[in-house]
Structure formats: structure tokens, C-alpha cells
Amino acid sequence: MSDRRERAYSLMKAGQSKLINAFEAQGEGTFEAYSWERPGGGGGTARVLERGSVFERAGVNVSAVQGEAVPPSLAKQHPGTEGKPFFATGISMVLHPVNPYVPSFHANYRYFEVGDSDIWWFGGGADLTPYYPFKEDVIHFHQSLKAQCDRHPQANYQKLKEICDDYFYIKHRNEMRGIGGIFFDELSKPGTGDWEADFNFAKDGIDTILEAYIPVIEKHKNKVYGEREQTWQRYRRGRYVEFNLVYDRGTLFGLQTGGNIEAILMSMPLYAHWTFNYQPEAGSPEAEMLEYLQPRDWV
């Protein structure tokens, strides 16, 4: 592996260890390791915790794969790459907590190289899916991501936030999956950026997860809740399922190209619930939550 590939892959692996330690420290439960290999080259390690005291189902996956030819559906988003050999490594995580007052969280950072490493880019992002509206949590989350962007001149928070708002949108429901965050396919356009600078943004992004999400977990994880809150949480997790199976490019790409299916569908919640035409009572916290699911300026 070239030095760049090696450094990017090491970043993902180190991030996995660090984040798992931080998540495990929140309560009972262990992230078990499941390694898989890709027939075309490479593989990954899924670290999965289920039925913990704080997380109902959580996964932090790292992969590094290579192939003879960039798959057509991916090349479409990155013109000029079709058919060329590629290397890709990334970290991807989804955490679904037990307590309905603790939001679900998703983030991924990934590095892509095409051909002889002259074409490369970093992608990634982080977004939060609360079930109850705590304005200060949402502001804290967005402020953490804004501070991350502000530390790197090539990253524009406002732009990455808008991409996130557009991407995590459940069109058939006219609502976002959560309250957004940041998201980007390519931080710098392939071949145009400063490698060290973009690498450092991804590194900072992985570190920022701790300060953006952990305090929100700690604040709510021991809060008392009842059946009403749990039912609502599972109902909203149905929307998480709808987004990921209908729209999420990473998920659909994985399903089409035959990646490790259990690692890909790690984003599914332990339980999801659907019920016909449900409308939360006007003035309830559940109804207020729905208002948070439209793009808004949070910082």
C-alpha cells in the first residue's frame, strides 16, 4: 500500500478504536468484532454492539477495498473515474440508543483513490436523529460541526450543512431524517485539493464526533421514559429504515454490489414500528419534534 493509502486506512482504524472505547464507556455492552473479506480485494471489520444498557444496536465499521474498475454507479458521481482501478477506505457508524431521549447518530469518513493515486478525494459527514426536541442539543451538535469546519479553510460549514439537509431528506414524507449536520461527497474536487489538509479535516471530523455526540448521550441516557416515548421512538425509527432503504446511496450501492450485507444493514434499528396515518397530538413534544425536521439555521 502506498503511504497515503496506509495513512488513510490507519486513520479509520484508529478512529474505530477510539470511538468504540468512548461508546463502551457510556454503559454496559461490548462491540463484538466481525471481519469480512471482499471477493474482489480487501475487506473490513464491523464492530457491533446489541442490547447494551445505553445502545440498543450500534455499529462502527471500517473497510479498505480495492478493485480493477470503479463501479459505474459511483463513477457517475465522479466523472472521469469509470473503469479505472480504485482504492477506498472508510469508517462508518450508526448508533441507535435505548433511551428515546437520546438521539440516533450517524457519521462516516472515507478516502477514495482512483488510478495511480493522482485522483483522490475525501468524503464524509455526521448527522443526528433525535426523537424528542431539545433545542440546546441540536444547537450544540451544529456548533461542534461548525467549529470543526472553521478550523479548516477549505471546509465551509454553511455549504456542507446545506448538502446534508438536501441529502438526508425523505422525499415521500416531506421531512428530513433528523436535524442534519454536515455531509460532503468530495471535500476538495478530485485532484485539486491539498492532501494533508483534507486528511486533517477527516481526522478532525472523527475526533469531533466525541464532543458533538457524547455529551448529548450523557445528558439523557438515564432519563425516565415510558411506553409512549418508546412507541414514538420505534415509529420514528421506521422513518430511518425508509430513508436508508429507499434513498441512502451508500446502502443501495452496497446492496447492488454485494458488500457484506450485515455490515451494510447495521444502520437498521433493533425495532421499527409503522402505524396508519399517525399524527402526534398538537402541542405535544412529538409534534414539536416534527417541526425540527425541516431545514433550519441552528447556529
Add this chain to the structure above:
Amino acid sequence: MSDRRERAYSLMKAGQSKLINAFEAQGEGTFEAYSWERPGGGGGTARVLERGSVFERAGVNVSAVQGEAVPPSLAKQHPGTEGKPFFATGISMVLHPVNPYVPSFHANYRYFEVGDSDIWWFGGGADLTPYYPFKEDVIHFHQSLKAQCDRHPQANYQKLKEICDDYFYIKHRNEMRGIGGIFFDELSKPGTGDWEADFNFAKDGIDTILEAYIPVIEKHKNKVYGEREQTWQRYRRGRYVEFNLVYDRGTLFGLQTGGNIEAILMSMPLYAHWTFNYQPEAGSPEAEMLEYLQPRDWV
């Protein structure tokens, strides 16, 4: 409405009433009516039962819509129809029972007319999704559908069964959604069939639902089950969700074209469950069930 359109629509409405009566007679619970209108013309009535004693969530929907132009994605499957005015009416149902020993059931019959009624076709089918392997149920179900086909010279059971096996296949899991049934996009190619004959096949198809599915409900609905069976049922319903949101053409077409979202997603179960890398114990009924999920000759 022309006589043909009127007769097709009446068939769907009569089928809805008849089937709802039969399903309601199985236990407690009522199919509530929700009518909706389509901005482009037409509308429908969803009849929905939730949290009944026999059905956890069940819907029997009828719609009749018209438009100025066949949508491109639909025209792709029916060459020569793109951009022409159309009329479509259909009945569509999904039933998710409470008892894990009772299979879920899906069927739909639909009539499509393009232009000035010279191009028309009937589509439809019925398929069963058991959670536990009762060979005699599966044979009974397929035999009922074969008998239906055998009553109509233009319908070839073997062919319609194979289309069903191909269609209800969860590619990323290498398994069928259930044990199949029959399915067809066009019973006779547009413009080539005998209208009365194809209408009678659809009519017979709706009637056949009663004899194919009701005895299976009655056989198992009062069977004692425990948490193990319920957990497995909800886990398998996760696969139902995966199929419908990732592959089902009717669902995706509805989501893209903005039909009534609650009526379209009536197919979602009340509860679904995911868990990492689950493998039923060898020799268990759950493991045996998985063997039923590959195409097989059942009659």
C-alpha cells in the same frame, strides 16, 4: 367512464367489500375507510385494520386514477405507451397477522388502459409469506392458484409461478420474500387478448384469495405461541420491509410519483426487528423455513 373502465372499477370495489367481510369474520377488528384523491385525477379508498385479534395490520386498497401521460418508468415496462393518456384501477392488499403461525399475504389485481381503450391489459398476482414451515399450507396455496389458472386457457400456472419466484426475490439476501404464488405484469400482451376472458381471470383471482388464504388463517390463528416465535416473526418482517422498500416496483413507483403515502406503505408491518448476523439453530423450524425461501415446485 367507458363500460370497460366501469366494469373493471366495479370489480375492484366489489372485491374489496367481499374480502373485507371475509377477513373481518376471522376475529375482532374493523377495516376503517380512508379515502384520498389524486391531484392529477381520480383517487382511492384504503381500508385499514390495525391491532385486531387476528390481524396486526392489514390493508385492502382500491384505486382508480387517470392521467394525461403514462409515467416514463411505467412506460418502460409497456413499450409504446409513453406519454399517452391512461386509466388504471386496481385492488391491492397486504395482511400481517398477529399469530406467527399465520402467514402474511399479499395480492393485487389491476386493469390498465392507454389511449382510447384500444390498448389495455390486466396485471396481478398473489403470494404468501409464512414464518413457519407447514408444507401442506404451501401446497394448498399453490394448488388453489394452479386451479385458478387451469380454469382459464390464457393463464399458464407454471409461467406465472416462475414470474412470481423471480419477482419476489430479495437479491441481497439470496432468498425469496415468501413461498411465492403467481404474478404477472400483463396477462395478455396489450391489445392482443380477449377482454372478457382476462376480466374473468382477474375476477376469479379475487375470489380465489378466499379459498387460498382463509383456511390457512383458520388453521393457525388460535395456536399458542411464545416470545421466540414472535421475535422470529418480527425479524422476518424486517425482510418484508427490505423487499418492499428496495425492490417492489409498485411501492417505488408510488413513492416517486407521490401517491397516497400511507396507502402505499400499508404493506409495512406493525413491528419489524433486525439483529446482527442472526442464524437460526440447525434443525429448528426457523431454519427449515429458510429452505422454503428458494424457488421450488409445490404442486
